[in-house]
Amino acid sequence: MPRSTYRLPKIPEMTIRRLSVYTRCLLQLEEDGVATISSQELAERFNLNSAQVRKDLAYFGEFGVRGIGYHVTGLKAELQRILGLDREWPVALVGLGNLGSALFHYKGFTRQGFRIAVVFDDDPAKIGREIDGVPIVGTQDLAREVRARQLEIAIVAVPAEAAQTVTDQLVAAGIKAVLNFAPARLRVPREARLKNVDLSIELETLSFYLAQGNR
Amino acid sequence: MPRSTYRLPKIPEMTIRRLSVYTRCLLQLEEDGVATISSQELAERFNLNSAQVRKDLAYFGEFGVRGIGYHVTGLKAELQRILGLDREWPVALVGLGNLGSALFHYKGFTRQGFRIAVVFDDDPAKIGREIDGVPIVGTQDLAREVRARQLEIAIVAVPAEAAQTVTDQLVAAGIKAVLNFAPARLRVPREARLKNVDLSIELETLSFYLAQGNR
DNA sequence: TAGATTGTTAATCGATTAACAATC
DNA sequence: TAGATTGTTAATCGATTAACAATC
Numbered sequence A, B: 001m002p003r004s005t006y007r008l009p010k011i012p013e014m015t016i017r018r019l020s021v022y023t024r025c026l027l028q029l030e031e032d033g034v035a036t037i038s039s040q041e042l043a044e045r046f047n048l049n050s051a052q053v054r055k056d057l058a059y060f061g062e063f064g065v066r067g068i069g070y071h072v073t074g075l076k077a078e079l080q081r082i083l084g085l086d087r088e089w090p091v092a093l094v095g096l097g098n099l100g101s102a103l104f105h106y107k108g109f110t111r112q113g114f115r116i117a118v119v120f121d122d123d124p125a126k127i128g129r130e131i132d133g134v135p136i137v138g139t140q141d142l143a144r145e146v147r148a149r150q151l152e153i154a155i156v157a158v159p160a161e162a163a164q165t166v167t168d169q170l171v172a173a174g175i176k177a178v179l180n181f182a183p184a185r186l187r188v189p190r191e192a193r194l195k196n197v198d199l200s201i202e203l204e205t206l207s208f209y210l211a212q213g214n215r
Numbered sequence C, D: 001t002a003g004a005t006t007g008t009t010a011a012t013c014g015a016t017t018a019a020c021a022a023t024c
Helices: A014-029 A039-044 A050-058 A070-081 A098-105 A107-111 A139-148 A160-173 A201-213 B013-031 B040-044 B051-058 B072-083 B096-107 B107-111 B138-148 B160-172 B201-213
Strands: A089-094 A114-121 A136-138 A153-154 A177-180 A193-196 B089-094 B112-119 B132-136 B153-156 B178-182 B192-198
Touching: A014 A050, A014 A160, A014 B201, A050 B107, A070 B201, A089 A098, A089 A139, A089 A160, A089 B178, A098 A114, A098 A153, A098 B096, A107 A114, A114 A139, A139 A160, A139 B051, A153 A160, A160 A177, A160 B153, A177 B132, A177 B201, A193 B040, A201 B013, A201 B072, A201 B089, A201 B132, A201 B178, A201 B192, B013 B051, B013 B072, B013 B138, B040 B051, B040 B201, B089 B096, B089 B138, B089 B160, B096 B112, B138 B160, B153 B160
Parallel strands: A089 A114, A089 A153, A114 A136, A153 A177, A177 A193, B089 B112, B089 B153, B112 B132, B153 B178, B178 B192
Antiparallel strands: none
16 A cells, blocks of 8 residues: 555654644643633743744644634644544553563553553563553564554564564564664664664763763 | 853754764774774765765864774764763662663663662652662652762653652752653753653654554 | 734745865 | 865755734
8 A cells, every 4th residue: 555645745753743742732721621722822832933833733734713723622633633643552562671661651652542452572471461451472472463453553672682573573463663662773664664762862962961061 | 150152053953863873883883893984884874964974073073084984983982072971970860660660770871871870769668778789869868969979960750740849859959951751841940951751752653654644 | 893813925044965175 | 196085165955933914
């Protein structure tokens, strides 16, 4: 199936990330009982320009009301739909070490409809057990489980050495998107998407500024 | 002490991040016994343009040899110096829950000279104990420990509700840079630096592309 | 209607890239 | 020297922002 690139001409990566940020803000605003918000007000919360907010939204349609702003609940729903957050995504978590466990219990994922449906690990002591009702499965059964559950998203939280092998297995089994937490650069075939979360790169940019300040 | 902004006119954030990436690559190349590398070769490893590599480096000086390229060991040392990775940074870790434990054991940090020197936590069962020789201290003694150890960097891995309070305490005690893993937007005074690591934003951008693909 | 705010165009800004003289 | 690659300038590209007609 060809990716329908003609439908979405060229959405900047940063626009997607901001949509994600807007969505959370709107969720909060809705909780707080706020009915409408202007691009100006929304922008101020993130030190952005109001034109940028409007332009980000304009890539996907006209969601505002002139003279009023945006209806919080309506815009939230639109953005959730655009980001694919209006459904539940079953996710595979690979690796249940320190980082894997932390990610398993991380509140932020489930909040937005991502649900860890299966955990893969190599440890015989863990295989066959459950964690909070989620089965822990050995890596030898990875392909079978991914196919049976029709999983499209996987979170990789294994040691760096194992990351590429496991990613190859995941993609071969039908995984379309890999979120990699292992400190390793990975390769995926063209049809799959890969995001690397580098836990220490931010620390290194911070030390750059501290080091400069001390000069 | 005024930040010496005149020394560094306007280094793009992305340049700093790439320097960090180059540095790791050079560490690997050095291990592999590679003596020199051209901007072209370096660029290819990250799908960048060779001119971009040269420009990134040019912000800080002339490190190459025309006709040859860059000496791996020499450039590595220069970049480590620029990024402040030529020294050890003692770091405070706040919160020893799932995420805190994962970060404590995370290999990527120590690799580059960041050393967790003290862990803060509220749990009476943990306070007073040690983890891998690192003391676990109650939050009530946070300021004293930060000052005594002259810490400048802190990693925040507490629940979202507690994040702002703990950050205020850290900054008041002299912390200059905060790396926040809590799913909360934080505020720090002008003199401090803050980086938010959002573990789920990447997942949300991935689901955007999957959702689009399914249209 | 008057006031407010959108959606969108055009201007600005900044980052990436091509090109090439300098030079190892 | 000839070949290769840097450092840097100028051109290009793309993202941000200002401005404003449309319109609620």
